[in-house]
Amino acid sequence: MPIGGGREFDLLNQAMAAMNDAGNPVLNNMGGRCQFSRIRDTSAKTVEVRGFCTYVDKDGDQTFEQCDFLPGQPNKCNITGGTGKFEGLQAELIISIEPLKSNFEGNGQVIGHKKGTYRIAKTN
Template structure:
């Protein structure tokens, strides 16, 4: 019991005991009211934190969705690096004196040198037919490739070459269409392909670049 409260009680003609009895209930009530206010404030703070967390999560989800749905510019230039792996090369057959024919199925990975855009982080598969003339020291090939992005949209590519055998193959490439965001894709480009020494015997590996322009033709 505070001394000033007792003095005030005596001045009003009350006893210290009565003053004490009157003080305690009021103090308990004030304590309960203060606790209730404190508890309400804490609940409000927790609620605001929860709402803020949910809002941030929704914003991040919307941003990610927007990035995925981003469309390519209608046209542009590109430089694309790629890797090629054929884990089960087919044994060639003879088609004449010093001539061999073979087919191949290769797994591809494309990376746009700009860090985004056409064929960036896209995987694909190429099928091609190749004729090798050992006497003339030439190699000729024709094929098609299909790439797909994370959304499942596809890019279609055609390849052709006929040149002297050497460490690098210069291939003429052509975009011949696509699906989704790549619908109407067209354009021509050069492919500079370099075969590599395979890490595992009995496999084929290579790297290269695709350099050229593209245009998405609206229907």
């Protein structure tokens, strides 16, 4: 929707699948969902995206992620915690994406790659 000054506001709902190339359990064989808000500045040709993702593994354990994609900066996400085996998980990630051709009009598809480090912080 237009919000004035040549800017537009959108809400994005994304379904995700994660696989860890190293095979460790963090973001490996997990399904996820993300909710983002996006501001597009059509005159400056910039996009700002902020939001949250939750991933779940086959055991029902979850990870929680906060993302900020800002103009002129790397796409960053932070894992801010989790449940079960992911309790206390913290990570800083840089996201790169490769657009794919979509079979559906109006739907965008991408392959994303996350690189970064993580640690499990003791909660007790």
